[in-house]
Amino acid sequence: MIKVDLITGFLGSGKTTFIKKYVRFLNDQGIKICILENDYGAVNVDVALLEDIRSDMCGVEMIVGGDGRDAHQRRLKTKLITLAMSGYQRVIIEPSGIFDMDEFFDTLYESPLDNWYEIGSVIAIASADLEDNLSEDADYVLASEIADAGIVVLSKTEDVSDEQITKVKEHIRTALLGIGVKRQDIFRSAEAFDNFFINKKADGLSDDDFRRIASAGYVHGDYEKKQLSMTGSGALGNDGGSFSNLYLFGVTLTKDELISSIDKAINDPKCGHIIRIKGFAKDGAEGYIEVNATREKLSINHISNAQEVIIVIGENLSSDKINNYFPTADFENLLK
Template sequence: MKQRRTMIKLDLITGFLGSGKTTFIKKYAGYLLNRGERICIIENDFGAINVDMVMLKDLEGERCNLEMIVGGDGQEAHRRRLKTKLIAMAMQGYDRIIIEPSGIFDPDEFFDLVYEEPLDRWYEIGNVICIVDPTLDKNISDSSKYILATEAAVSGVILFSKINFCSEEDIKSSEKFLKKTMEDFGCLRENQKFSLIALDWDSLAESDYKHIVKSGYNKVSYTKLPILDSDKFDTVFYFDFEMSEKNLRENIQKIFLDSECGYVHRIKGIVKNEDRSFYEINANRKNITSKTVTAERSILIVIGEHLKKEKLSAYLGDATL
């Protein structure tokens, strides 16, 4: 009798811009590695330097590989690259592949891809995990709400990030906002599983991780909107960026307050300091975090809607792309 080949699990980690996907992946991948799994993490980014890849570098080893897919030239081109990458990796002995797409992502792209030939011979969907930042500005555009709703709707489990920045009331109001947003776009049904974990990730127990690893996904029907084909969402790059941490923090705060820059969702990067050391900066409209890192080159990325490079230049200098 012919033995059935063991299928490779594909996990998708979604979440809106700046939600904390990469931070979660570090913890999730660490748990999987401790279980003895051999994994690969695929990062999607729009630039030649992937900041999130740098953040995950310490996971790389004999049982964990990091791969990158460069996007930015259309959904179809990105889909082809991802399919090609998965075909090439199918025979490399992985138990699980974790995909972190950009913060602006159509989940149906993932589902359609897995069911295509020849990927359906080797892969099966493991989990779709959605990371939601409860400190997210609730006055985001309808386009942003749609992306948030669809990513949350198809997930088997939703994890709130940055709990240490939130009060109990913040968490309750964020859960209510998330459910209302999903309902508004027809993404939440009466009989639909809605699993939410609102705990500090440093305190996640073995039982929590077991729940996440077996969370699965929801296949939800909803009215699709042509958000991803619009030019609303922009990314601006500053290669070899250098600025003192103090000045950059001040300028980032000014950018978030200056509507003429566009609606900025997130600013992140690896930046060269005045003393030639490097630090990692990660900012959204509520919080700015930074830490010293080891790097060879710097890049700053601004992500948002209707961004105006000429206005941003007053705070960050001339953009590279």
């Protein structure tokens, strides 16, 4: 049967970066992989970030959500049926940072998928520079996407102290207990909980670590369910609900201006609680830059080609305030 891994993690945790390394390990073992990207908007930046590992041994596909669980679950099922006929030996699903875990399990247990697929590992990625002051909803998302995991991989550990890593683990423990998770496999002792995590620097994961990750499995972590939604809007869209995406097309800023605007917007409470800003922007005649920013860190990479869009992800976002920091091109001219 085809194994399916689910890579979960809160917004900006580093899922895509981990997947690149994980896929290279699996490909080296001769395993043909397909990465299935799920997002709540029509533009999926993470798909573009995975283009460099697309090959005969690694496919990259996308499904789009945003119009209700039932419709999204049908698209997921249809895509998995297609992939089952394509010769892949393992499928890796990377969902949006806001994801209902039950949807994953329910879909794979349906016929005919249950004849072709089996769940491999649920792998949670958690950032070692996790914010202390997450909202109640954000803590729920963090915990619900770890509750079923067989293992948690801490990302960005090279940027923090051992004390910070201990602090993040305790934050996760508190968040899990806060939604009623009662997993004896991780809560039976301090050692068991510590072994729930892998915390190594980005380039420090060994083949043995990846073997452990690939065979980590999963647990149905029973917990109190809470209904959350992820809304999306265009560059001039209305304010969303608790969690939302704001898409900014044709941003007319230089590289230095963009960096400055990202810093100002993330730290301006009038914009709402911005969790992550990611996307691609034109960089003069040199091509494009890829930006990926959280409150703690901004990374910039030069690339030759991309779809020009900046996506702001967060809670209670104010589109009017954010648009003031990211002026966009005249849409009438863009559409000509």
